[in-house]
Amino acid sequence: MYRIIISIWLLGFVSLGIKAQEPADFNTINRKTYQLYLSQKWDSVIIMGKQALKQEMDFYYLRMRIGIAYYSKKHYRTAARHFSAALEQNQGDPVALEYLYFSRLYSGQSEQAGWTREEFKGELARKLPPLAPRFFENLSLEYLYNKGVDDDIFKDPAELYPLSTSGQQSTTRHFSNASLAFTNRIAPGVRLSHAFTYLSKSNHYFSSDGITAIYMSEQQVRQYQYYLSPEFATRTGSLFTPMLHIIGISSQVPYDSNQAFQGGSSIRLGYLKQTDIVTGLGFVQELGKVNLHLGAYYSKLNQADQFQNRLGITWFPMGNLNLYAGGYVNSQYEINPGLDGVIRIIPELMFGFTIAEKVWIDMNGSMGDMTNYLENNGMIVHNSFAEVIEKKIKLSLSIPITEGKSMFYMGGMWTSNRSDFSASDPGTTDVSNTIYYNAISIYGGLTWKF
Secondary structure, three states, X not given: OHHHHHHHHHHHHHHHHHOXXXXXHHHHHHHHHHHHHHOOOHHHHHHHHHHHHHOOOOOHHHHHHHHHHHHHOOOHHHHHHHHHHHHHHOOOOHHHHHHHHHHHHHOOOHHHHHHHHOOOOHHHHHHOOOOOOEEEEEEEEEEEEEEOOOHHHHOOHHHHOOOOOOEEEEEEEEEEEEEEEEEEEEEOOEEEEEEEEEEXXXXXXXXXXXXXXXXXXXXXXXXXXXXXXXEEEOOOOEEEEEEEEEEEEEEEEEEEOOOOHHHOOOEEEEEEEEEEEEEEEEEEEEEOOEEEEEEEEEEEEOOXXXXXXXXXXXXXXXXXXXXXXXXXXXXXXXXOOXXXXXXXXXXXXXXXXXXXXXXXXXXXXXXXXXXXEEEOOOOEEEOOOXXXXXXXXXXXEEEEEEOOOXXXXXXXXXXXXXXXXXXXXXXXXXXXXXXXXXXXXXXXXXXXXX
């Protein structure tokens, strides 16, 4: 950036001569903001610059000085707005373009930064050439372990479960989840994200046909998932993310083999396989210090249909990634065979900050009946059968390993859950047999950027 500062100094000096015939008010603003700029009195540059803009006094060098003042204070999103205004008055200026590029990059607007980089020419283009397509733009690995219900609750299953009512109930003991994700950079503004996930789960499982009841203390469930999401970013700060998530589930279940001695029945264990899907569209619009988030999704999970919508904002008060806060409202309409549709509203809050730009801390929490529920543009699916997350609090720490290249992260999540009895007859509403419990998850991972 040293070369850029020198360039602006020269441009500011030249501007005094070019505008010598302008009215005195202009000369005063030009001279004082230039002197304040040279003294690096950034707050004063901003105050005087804003006053000039209110008086409809707007010119290239004023915008550049205000932009550099905000940039020096790490208010990158606000700086980008002034560099863009400077470019409207001096199109193709390499100094303004380079500042605009880094402002967008450091504020988390990587797609917008990529579009700006496409406009570089001459020496600037040789130093920072356009980003070429790449099969691996980034790669991440993650592992999560969840500890669910306390096994002591199930010491006497005959007393716990409704033996004479036909239906089933599943309660999470624990599970492990491993995932691999990577992104392809296809072209400017176009990316393709993939994620492969394997989940191994153990449940307390109860099943009854009204005559014979079966309890399994360690029902095994295996889940294989593939997530695909193209990303299309526009020059105006819009991001469209359609997605498809395919979930293959293999659940251990009892069945009657009808091969017992003297014509009786024999209960054996087999695996029930099913494939569920999630599809939808996410949308983000950058609006200065605020990002607007919208989403609409359809899923077919656990033999039910779900329609989920998402509306929220993320606010970056300092114009950079060092501090943010956000709020979302998620609505879900679920249709189960033989039952009336159910509408659920799930509010969500999030907050994050950095400590000395060495450690990033992210927190979020949500509450409501989260069952067959989607998060993170449909990448995360809460699809445990007949189980509901009522409250959720999540905390994560991210630590850069190499600047701009790799990141280590770890975190934990607490959830308040309930397990409900699912009766075979949809008209049975007097048997809920609800089991309440808390669960803890810990996770960690690595992300590499190539």
